[in-house]
Amino acid sequence: MPQIASFHDLKDASVFITGGGSGIGAALTDGFLGQGARVAFIGRSDASAFVADMQSRHVRAPLFLQGDITDTDRLERALAEAAEKHGPVRVLINNAANDQRHSLKEATPEFWDAMLAVNLKCYFFAxxxxxxxxxxxxxxxxxxxxxxxxxxxxxxxxAYTAANAGITGLTRSLARELGPHDIRVNAIAPGWVLTQKQMDLWATPEDLAAHLDRQCLKRHLAPADIVGSVLFLASDTSRMMTGQCIVVDGGVVTTG
Structure with missing residues (x-):
């Protein structure tokens, strides 16, 4: 993936990405490796082919740690393994999520718990x-x-939208709690990013056209469009930004 900007302080930084082997997460892994960072990521599915591809592109391979982020013990062990291999995690990217479609009527208590586990709980414990x-x-x-x-x-x-509202609230609270230690906590809110999963499951021609009509910029978002903003927030270039939620959506919603 071509780099738009270089963030020199990310070179050799220990970076951990949840869901870093597919979709937006894969683009993030690629982007951080392109900055010279030491990247570890966790995912449920085997990512050996992706790791090999990243090594061929960047010489340095990411560390793939297979596991389910809703298993808190496994998530914590993976973070410890990453720290042992690359040094204490300096940048954490809580990226993995599940936007499975569902209605109020059909959602069971078990489904609610599962959705909040993957979309909010694991963020807190990471x-x-x-x-x-x-x-x-x-x-x-x-x-x-x-x-x-x-x-x-x-x-x-x-359940997904409730979790994402919770993520913004969590971000603001942790920014306040961790700020005295010079730890910054920000959120990024992408619009409809057309990953392969979105294209396979939900991106009908009608819905794509309707969403594009709502955007100011008349171009669908791709995973690569999210990377630059995340690198900026990870870097000391944004060293006085914390507790913020940055929207990258082509101009659908407005903030401020």
Missing amino acids: CRAVAPGMEKAGTGSIVNFSSISYMMGNAGYP
């Missing part, structure tokens, strides 16, 4: 796991992935 190392180092950057879906008041996945 932040908790990296905080001591960042405190000791006296620096750190956490970027939590939210979504414009809750800002738009979208129907069709209420």
Whole structure:
């Protein structure tokens, strides 16, 4: 992936990405490797082919740690393994999510718990796991992935939108709690990014046209369009930004 800008302080930085082997996460892994960072990521599915591809592009391979982020013990072990291999995590990217479509009527208590586990709970415990190392180092950057879906008041996945509103709230609270240790916590809220999953499951021609009509910029978002903003938030270039939610959506919602 071509780099738009270089963030020199990310060279050799220990970076951990949840869901870093597919979709937006894969673009993030590629982007951080392109900056010379040491990248580790966790994912459920085997990512050996992706790791090999990244190594061929960047010489340095990412560290793939297979596991389910809703298993808190496994998530914490993976973060510890990454710290042992690359040094204490300096940048945490909570990216993995599940926007499975569902209605109020059909959602069961078990489904609700599962959706909040993958879309919110694991964010909290990943932040908790990296905080001591960042405190000791006296620096750190956490970027939590939210979504414009809750800002738009979208129907069709209420547990998902509730979790994303929660992510923004969590981000603001942790920014206040961790700020005295010079740890920054920000969120990024992408619009409809056309990953392969979105194209396979939900991107009908009619819905694509309707969403594009709502955008100021008349071009669909791709995973690569999210990378630059995340690199900026991870880098000390944004060293006085914390507690913010940055929208990258082509101009669908407005903030401020």
